[in-house]
Amino acid sequence: MIVLNLLAHIGRLFLGFLGASGRLAIFAGRAVSHVFRPPFFPLITLQQMISIGYFSLPVVGLTTLFTGMALALQIFEGTARFNAEGAVAQVVAIGMARELAPVLGGLMVAGRVGAAMAAEIGTMRVTEQIDALTTLSTNPFKYLIAPRLIAGTLMLPFLVLVGDIIGIFGGFVISVNLLHFNAATYVKNTVDFLENVDIISGLVKAGVFGFIVTLMGCYHGFRSRGGAEGVGAATTNAVVTASILILTANLIITRLFFSN
């Protein structure tokens, strides 16, 4: 009996998961289709690009700066065990560009932008503002969701590119000032070692993560029900699901880029 109950419970969870995946896929398909069909809202898209891109710069900048610094210290100490301290510049550059700037940037933006988006759209939902849009002959998918998806997908690569530079600079500052590397050699090592694919793979990741963050913010906000509590739950769900999807997508994209 206990086994049966347990199986029923697992089955219910699995069915719930399938249902949620299906709903999300339908929502995503609908949202993306509206990105490419007029009318477009360039002004709102621009506003969203500024709010996602420009106003996330401090968060992403600080995150990557400190990560780059800590990374340089760790790599120096770690590689000293087999006399390879010289590799600090290369490891910091590759680590930031390929992995740390996109993933940490994506997670920070999920916390900052995804949560705010879910709260804003969720409040619009529970105060009937989304229904009001419909009655004013304005499709909420075009007016609310498409501009955010475009802005997220375009602006996260920009943030990550800035993050790459700041992160590598953080590693440089620590290496030169604390670990007594030669500044010119450090820069030369970084520039010579980095390949296009290191940067590009990070930017592709960033684009995907930006889409994930804004999609989750819009999806959970759009589906929120029942006042303040519902909006709170939507905000949490947006950040949690976006974070998990970012980490999953990161593995998949890494595998696609660097499988051989």
Next chain:
Amino acid sequence: MAESPKISLRGVHKSFGPKHVLSGIDLDVGRGESVVIIGGSGTGKSVMLKCILGILSPDQGKIAIDGVESVGAGSAERDRFMRKFGMLFQSAALFDSLRVWENVAFGLIQGKGMARAEAREIALKKLAQVGLTTEVAELRPAELSGGMQKRVGLARAIATDPEIIFFDEPTTGLDPIMADVINDLIVSSVKDLGATALSITHDIASARKIADRIAMIHDGRIIWDGPVAQLDDSGNPYVDQFINGRADGPIKMQVLRP
């Protein structure tokens, strides 16, 4: 052939899971007529309205606007219906990120593609019609009182000169004097536009004032429908209980709000 009614509902059913909210609504609203649906909380008034608007889709039955079937309409057709509609929401549902005049002009700018300056002129005129000044037009909705928000909502609903206007509990949450002001504004703006109006409310004073005809909804069905003058001698015990606000009567398990 007789002119088709502006709005026509036939056997409209809607359930949420096991809960049957609408169980066969039949209703006709004629051109230029003002019909008020009364009924307690949770009797399906709002759901009916959302079905007509196309925000919800009914499980069964037909809804026609100007004789054209609207259930299952494509997005282009749905767009055409929406252009005929104006709606005042219970909570006013103003866009809090936009200024008052931008709220009123929203349907003109986004829906009809009008230039901002021209839309602003019309918005200010509509705001004046509901007794709001140019200074108010520059404020944000959060800076306004509930009664003022309702008036802005009304101005927004009539801004595009719609043929059909829906009012969802227009007086709920307002003091009696402000409620009467809103009722007067509804009557005058509907008359000015020559529009058809469909309202839902549980405020009987409001219903008497704005209705040509009243219909009462109970348990997902229209149980009485007649001219406003006959409301007091409807001969229907449900209607009598509701309009007199009595706890005892055929309607059980309902907590009536004042």
